[in-house]
Amino acid sequence: MIRAATVHDVPEIRAMIRELAAYEKAAEQARATAGQLRAALFGEHPAASVLIAGDDTTGAVVGFALWFPRFSTWTGTRGVYLEDLYVRPHARGAGHGRALLAALAAICRENGFERFEWAVLDWNEPAIAFYRALGAEFLEEWTVCRLTGAPLEELAARAPAVVRRAP
Template sequence: MIRTATPADVPVIHTLIRELAAYEKASEEARADEEQLREALFGERPAAFAHLAVDDESGEPVGFALWFLNFSTWRGVHGIYLEDLYVRPEARGGGHGRALLTELARICVERGYERLEWSVLNWNRPAIGFYESLGARPQDEWTVYRLTDGALAALGSGR
């Protein structure tokens, strides 16, 4: 079962994000706290949205998708950028990841969005195989760039 996250879900979303960071071997980079998530997801001007995959028997969350809107200047419409998709290892293979992506695709179709995009680590072969089985294709001609920390501060201050 997939459901839209509520403010009461912030602690479990935070936990799932920490689990994802550990899986991606980047625990030290996951610095967001629960209050930041609460503000981003449910504040006065939400910047992101989340859905939870819930185990049918226990009712416990076993995965999540956290996303935000992007915009295509070429197509002239919004799309969804999937920031995080994670299903706990013990729940993988149960259709939760597919159900989360199906819900996001449904939102795209319903709202007239023309793209659902995300990034995947090059070493995550199980995820890549899963995404390709759904019809997703890598965008090999693009390379992701990122400014953070000191480089971002330097550029932002004109240095």
């Protein structure tokens, strides 16, 4: 069972984000509060969307996919970027992850989106094998870049006086 998340799912989404962060050996980095998630997912200008995987028998939440639209200057079309995909350990192997990805692929198809992208940690062999089995292309020539903390602040301090704020 795959469905769109509701505001009532925020506690479960937050819990799964923390579970995912612990699995990825970065539990201390999962600092999002329930209020932040509620605003980001269900506020006036949502930043992302979430699909929920539920157990077919009990309806219990067993996984989620958090995604947002992207834009490709090369194709001139939008796409989907999957930020988080997580299925709780007891529910793995039952098809929930595949169902979440299939639902996102269907969103792409229905909206004319040409790309569905995500990142995977290079040590996460089970996930890599899963994605390879789906036919995912691994863009090894691309490296993810990130600015946070002091480097982000230092670069922002060098911004010209007139900077348009993001929506």
